[in-house]
Amino acid sequence: MSGDPENPERAAVNALAGDFLAGLREWLAIPSIGTDPAHHGDVGRSARWLADALRRDGWPDVQVWDTGPALPAVYACRPAADPDAPTVLVYGHHDVQPVDPVEQWHHPPFEPTLVGEELFGRGASDDKGQIAMHLLGVKAHLAAVGAAQPAVTIKLFIEGEEESGSPFLTRLLDDHRDELECDLVVFTDTPLYARDAPTICTGQRGVYGAEVVFTGGSSDVHSGRAGGSVPNPATAIARLVAALHDDQGRVQLRDFYADVVEPTETERADYAALPFDENVWLANSGGAQALSGEEGWSTLERVWVRPTAEVNGIHGGYTGPGLKTIVPASASVKLSFRLVPDQRLEQVADALREFVAAHTPPGLRAEVIPRGDGVPPYAMDVSHPAVGALRDAVEGAFDQPVRFSRTGGSGPAALLHGWLGVPVVYLGATLPDDRIHAPNERVVVPLLLRGAEAAARLWRLLPERLS
């Protein structure tokens, strides 16, 4: 393949774009919905499709890890010619979200449809598109440097149950310590800030979820008969929720902010410099009508570097049509806390239990039921030389300076960092308004091509920067 001497990665990417798109469409047609047991066979098919594609691309070591209990994951390794070259591990996932409500899709979710520059389909953005981007990136790297082996040893680790909360990820990491050994993780499951403002994501929030249940009697009781004389669990759960925040929107759990690392002045300046359209933000937030949140912080700061407490659901008593005059027997609330470095899951879990105990009125029994183990927050060390290489790679691919951003969602970056003992950096080329987890998920194809170019540049730059 003939390279453009000025920009060999871009030339290679552009030459390979047609094949890239054809392959991605084939993969997106496989409904690998990991959260739905009826589709677990499709998760296996998806893993085998990826393994076959890697073998066709010449990867010498390709494995499908499908012996359970984790849903099938794909591992592959493409060694560098230089045995002393660094090893990078690309993390992503090939399972996808369910498609309900399916009637809201303009095209069938598993019949990938290209409309202009947008490719529609479940998984196009989250996360198959970005994994395909990496396959293209490696091919472009090899073409650009004119070699059969990459400048760094590249490993892929593409799990199959990220959308289920990665329940067996630590087991995979434990079972495959040798294969997964590396010097750097490239975490590929986060978006750019915006099409006209490409950024490098530097961190994700963690999340801790729990349900709180208050129980009074063993059955609902007529509010005429007993109303006013016994505690009302729904009122109590409301008072608990109301006490979660003060009037400045600060979370009232003990020491909730004690471990929070405040953003640097550079980060705050970066965030402030990003284009921000309040109406777009509201439209992308389910059609919310006003901004709101912790006082003293901008919207981006509230979502990226500040922890939160949100009610995900609240329930108690009679919720059918009309009115039923009862004092409910019980009431419950599902809470989730988004966490930022260096907040610790155990500290939040302990503080929540204390908070509930302190807000349980006499006569009610309280239960705090954790929902999953939680996901710790993660932010990369931006002074690490890999980040400099990454920044150069992304700026070169997008032809402009890029700023740092973060994302408010959660992922297993901290877990990978903890188990593998190496830095994790984020490389992604999707957009916040790709409607991931929602009907009409799409990906903007030219951004994936720029992302592939950035990856190709990164593989070329890394050996020197990490030496």
Next chain:
Amino acid sequence: MSGDPENPERAAVNALAGDFLAGLREWLAIPSIGTDPAHHGDVGRSARWLADALRRDGWPDVQVWDTGPALPAVYACRPAADPDAPTVLVYGHHDVQPVDPVEQWHHPPFEPTLVGEELFGRGASDDKGQIAMHLLGVKAHLAAVGAAQPAVTIKLFIEGEEESGSPFLTRLLDDHRDELECDLVVFTDTPLYARDAPTICTGQRGVYGAEVVFTGGSSDVHSGRAGGSVPNPATAIARLVAALHDDQGRVQLRDFYADVVEPTETERADYAALPFDENVWLANSGGAQALSGEEGWSTLERVWVRPTAEVNGIHGGYTGPGLKTIVPASASVKLSFRLVPDQRLEQVADALREFVAAHTPPGLRAEVIPRGDGVPPYAMDVSHPAVGALRDAVEGAFDQPVRFSRTGGSGPAALLHGWLGVPVVYLGATLPDDRIHAPNERVVVPLLLRGAEAAARLWRLLPERLS
């Protein structure tokens, strides 16, 4: 029928008890569930059963009002011999509550079953048993005084949709002004305080219900993406509910207590003198684990003479299994306020709207949806001479002094008072733990017999007392 010269009403009641029980069992077998359209035919059958029974008893004027829109009601009149005798109107209802959860009944709800002194069946206590008690009372009165016509003109007005909130009661009152004209209403749908502490109920609380809905966006939104940056309707509804009461349990609506008539010292002393077992109260309150309520008032006062605000239901966001990390698009709460004299429905409705407006955060849209017109509170004037007659009648029938009590529930007493322009007094012989509206409703038969005797005595005493 030969009377006991010492106690002619009791002798007559005891002689008629067998027929009374047989008739009541027949009536209870008709599933007149007014709230269920599938049973509207049964409400008609129930009305015709009652009309037939009255005709068999020799009532000269018996009508079934079944031309709609109200469910069939029964009217009957038995005139006094003396055209100047007072006219009393007995109010009650023959529709019954649904029977769900039917599997919790020990006997089928519409196969009335006598176990010792208790008759089990839906409607046994609420309210067919008490209507049957009045039929017996009139027969006993006639036997006791040895006359073919009662000492007062007795009218019965037994509606068929009390359990539906009496939506067309005013229409019936309007359409039948002439028939319903009277000097006194005897309202028969309230219990005694306890078997060992028979009481005269002097009032019922009113009730105003409304649902409050807070809406943010048009759809739920991922709490990682937007959490902390937009208002959470579930948090806001919780803060609204939390603000409804202060720490002393006082309701915070504007002027909520301005019109409240405080109980007299006599009433408070009466209530304090009644036997009160905290464990029994809790067991009868759905198995609640502790008393609670407005500071400064006893449990009976809290339920009888103090107004309340209760959450009957609260709902928002995801309430299925596990966790779904969303900011809900909307959340709602069903509230009901129990009211005491002289609180006014319109004042409470206005104050609630103001309260919701004051507690709606920026970015949320609030709706306040009234549930029905509400029921005003009522308390009878205990200085009225009819109350003296009632007390003598009840004390005579129960062979002991009786105190005043109230009930925390609601009924159309104030409405009858307002439309008919006459005093309303309460006469009932059921118990608070009859499990009305619940599985295994029962009535204690000997109490109904004592109630019939009290009614028979009342008809004898009234002409003199009201003259």
